[in-house]
Amino acid sequence: MHKAIVVPSPGGPEILRWEDVDLPEPGPNQLLVRVGAVGVNFIDTYQRSGVYPMKYPFIPGSEFAGTVVAAGLQVRGFAEGDRVATAEGGGAYAEYALLDADKALHVPHGVSDETAAALPLQGMTAHYLVNSTFPVQAGQTVLTHAGAGGVGLLLTQLLKAKGATVITTVSTDEKEQLARAAGADHVLRYEGFAEQVRELTGGAGVDVVYDGVGKATFDGSLESLRARGMMVLFGGASGQVPPFDIQRLNALGSLFLTRPTIRDYLLTPEERRWRADELFGAVADGTLDVRIGQTYPLAEAAQAHRDLEGRRTTGKVVLIP
Numbered sequence: 552m553h554k555a556i557v558v559p560s561p562g563g564p565e566i567l568r569w570e571d572v573d574l575p576e577p578g579p580n581q582l583l584v585r586v587g588a589v590g591v592n593f594i595d596t597y598q599r600s601g602v603y604p605m606k607y608p609f610i611p612g613s614e615f616a617g618t619v620v621a622a623g624l625q626v627r628g629f630a631e632g633d634r635v636a637t638a639e640g641g642g643a644y645a646e647y648a649l650l651d652a653d654k655a656l657h658v659p660h661g662v663s664d665e666t667a668a669a670l671p672l673q674g675m676t677a678h679y680l681v682n683s684t685f686p687v688q689a690g691q692t693v694l695t696h697a698g699a700g701g702v703g704l705l706l707t708q709l710l711k712a713k714g715a716t717v718i719t720t721v722s723t724d725e726k727e728q729l730a731r732a733a734g735a736d737h738v739l740r741y742e743g744f745a746e747q748v749r750e751l752t753g754g755a756g757v758d759v760v761y762d763g764v765g766k767a768t769f770d771g772s773l774e775s776l777r778a779r780g781m782m783v784l785f786g787g788a789s790g791q792v793p794p795f796d797i798q799r800l801n802a803l804g805s806l807f808l809t810r811p812t813i814r815d816y817l818l819t820p821e822e823r824r825w826r827a828d829e830l831f832g833a834v835a836d837g838t839l840d841v842r843i844g845q846t847y848p849l850a851e852a853a854q855a856h857r858d859l860e861g862r863r864t865t866g867k868v869v870l871i872p
């Protein structure tokens with residue numbers, strides 16, 4: 552047996568249970584990992600609440616880092632004692648978790664479990680957004696939201712490294728300071744942000760918006776774009792965007808709209824390795840700062856969810872078993 556957080560049915564953070572569960576057995580292509588740290592992501596809250604339908608009961612969590620304690624017979628490239636991390640696991644809110652070996656990343660020497668659990672999901676998301684969904688060029692101007700959040704702080708750093716001008720939104724002074732420290736050129740509050748973006752861009756609008764806030768910002772984000780700009784809706788921290796009239800893209804300037812998800816940007820082992828190597832490399836050479844804003848004991852996952860959903864977190868939220 553081991554301890555895990557279990558979601559028995561859809562509900563609020565109070566639904567989470569800290570329970571004894573059976574220790575899983577690795578299949579032929581799987582690793583059994585002793586979890587050292589778990590990354591909390593907004594998707595965990597969508598799955599807990601039923602916004603994304605799940606089969607209940609389930610153990611949440613797709614991002615974690617830890618040490619391999621057993622490897623399936625057909626596993627190549629990983630062995631007992633190796634330190635691994637992933638953005639694509641399952642059942643990570645636990646003392647032990649199974650991991651398909653083809654979704655495992657080697658953790659470089661010198662990187663702690665906390666950092667290795669903080670980087671994969673939000674880091675690979677920021678990486679695919681700026682390199683693949685809309686490949687940003689030096690000199691372009693970008694709007695992002697929640698600039699002091701987990702994805703937000705990483706996005707700004709990757710965008711500045713590409714030579715873009717970054718405009719971002721935040722809700723508090725403390726978050727503004729963090730967004731500026733990450734390199735944001737202009738930090739706005741949400742109210743009236745579209746008009747302020749127009750002013751900052753001399754009336755032109757931005758080349759791309761990366762919007763993970765969703766319902767509350769979607770319309771303003773569209774209004775912030777230049778003609779033929781791209782709207783990248785990648786999440787709904789404020790709620791999901793309701794059905795959309797495609798004709799609006801015409802009226803607002805022949806805009807492009809996409810709704811990406813990380814799964815489709817990790818299609819091959821090469822793609823996964825490219826993104827992970829660049830991110831862990833940037834951490835190692837000091838050009839990417841992974842800010843862990845708050846750490847909770849795993850048993851207190853409910854409080855972590857309350858704080859994430861209540862806008863009380865900055866950077867990454869990590870759980871320690």
Ligand SMILES: NC(=O)c1ccc[n+]([C@@H]2O[C@H](COP(=O)([O-])OP(=O)(O)OC[C@H]3O[C@@H](n4cnc5c(N)ncnc54)[C@H](OP(=O)(O)O)[C@@H]3O)[C@@H](O)[C@H]2O)c1
Nearest residue numbers: 593676697700701702721722763786787788789812813862
């Ligand atoms: N599509 C993908 O592949 C993918 C992958 C990873 C994450 N995501 C999405 O990226 C977004 C950010 O995820 P994250 O884990 O990095 O979270 P986060 O940005 O650390 O936290 C969410 C932030 O959103 C802002 N926000 C604005 N309105 C909000 C509201 N009504 N309720 C709650 N928060 C609100 C808050 O910052 P302020 O207080 O400054 O407004 C809050 O801190 C989420 O929508 C997530 O689903 C998508």
